[in-house]
Amino acid sequence: MAPFTTPGLTADSAATVVATLQERLSALNDLHLTLKHVHWNVVGTNFIGVHEMIDPQVELVRGYADTLAERIATLGESPKGTAKAIEDSRSWDDYSLGRDTVQAHLGALDLVYVGFITSHRDAIETTGKLDPVTEDILIGQTAELEKFHWFVRAHLESYTGELATAGATSEKAAADQAR
Template identity: 65%
Template sequence: MPTPKKIPTQTFHVPGLTAKESATVITALQDRLFAYTDLHLVLKHVHWNVVGSNFIGVHEMLDPQVDAVRGFADVVAERIATMGGAPIGTPGALVAARSWDDYEIGKDTAQAHLGALDLVYTGVIEDNRAALDTVGEIDAVTEDMLIGQTGELEQFHWFVRAHLENSGGRLSTEGATTEVEAADAAREPQRRTARKSARKK
């Protein structure tokens, strides 16, 4: 997991944890704060830029996800402060610390954005589970918080993947390793349908 360039100075730590243990948890939480801040901006970007036949369904599906993830960021930031850290919420610090690139899809179809979001959610959830491994050995309170958030993220991921899955359980984005590849793969079933319709005419 990436860590901030500069770890916030602790002024105190919660009872029952050492300063070193608190610093480890704060570092993991700061990474989650960066990830959640980025994720809610990406989700809003998709909300604004989605077009096509499934526009309204996807447009309206994303706003509750934006609100929830924004709430996760606030809870994580306050947990950092509670533990004696200083949460970092500035854009420059996020860009400097993150291990991922900017979201690559602009104005595009619902399927293309959903394909790309499949990979975005996969990355965030995998990093959350890694953070759980780190904090679970130290702080059950933080672990419990992250478990709840991860469960909600996994449900949001399911909402996205349900649009990409066929009746046999196969994802149209299977094998894609970049957002652009995933978007292209998700578009392909629609292209095939459009070509068939054109041939019938």
Template identity: 60%
Template sequence: MTTTDPTPKYTVPGIEREAAGRLIDVLRLRLHALNDLHLTLKHVHWNVVGPQFIAVHQMIDPQVEQVRDMADDVAERVAALGGVAQGTPGALVSERTWDDYSIGREDAIAHLGALDLVYTGLIEDLRAAIKVVGEIDPATEDLLIGQLRDLEQFQWFVRAHLENAGGSLATARADTELDAATAAKD
């Protein structure tokens, strides 16, 4: 059960319980974001079509596995801090601050355009989380920084399909996943 007060009854040595509660609160949303990303990537994997199908299909699965490992690391950090790692779909849906992925069966480039925006939002939120936890705990900060590097690399893989020889990104002006999917196809 999620409570409004994430302050644990105990935590790791050297961190006050209230500070651990702040860490747990930040990590809770990171866990939801990673679980959501895992499911979104599998959705893309199952629903991608077109001439670049196999390249995207095979590019996505290693990202899925790595994101699942990231979620596990975050959940275990929450538990180590004395918190409860809520990994249920209900907790994810009720606590997330973003909308569901909006692209269904579509060609590879459209999905990659939408994923570019997904990764942008995720990376921006993760950078903000790193600032918060960095003031409290270097171990949690280190965990999130490592994940940031991996997620930025995944976005680079996606963007390599969306960039032209002049360095312009097809999704540069898109504000929504649908806009990004459309722009990527044009």
């Protein structure tokens, strides 16, 4: 741990918050790359609408990574933004689709967002007990990510409210169901 942290936060609390933020920073960097990958590889009906829908998500996620990196630095540590840091932090599988249809990618992204948002909410719970400033940052990010998830799910939802990806437990299964 660094010789300092932000006033009012113990070194132990700061270490826990930094570890949580570093994992989330790696997850955000991975999400940014996944979204850009989808942007480049989506084809078919409604291509342009989804292609253009993804870009604002990419930019916001990049900004969120920057915010978390700066928070880590504020707490006295060095944020790690390398490809190795992503790989070392990864507890999730790499995105599994290449060139594929709009619906297939949106189906897979549904599961990506489920996992990501769930992990961000876990980080909110961990940091809220230790550092309400960090908790607030994560809450704001989660709200926007949930909105993007809604954008994705709107393409997968029937008029009765059923999701084409219901019950899928892998990106490939969700993609298959959504096609």
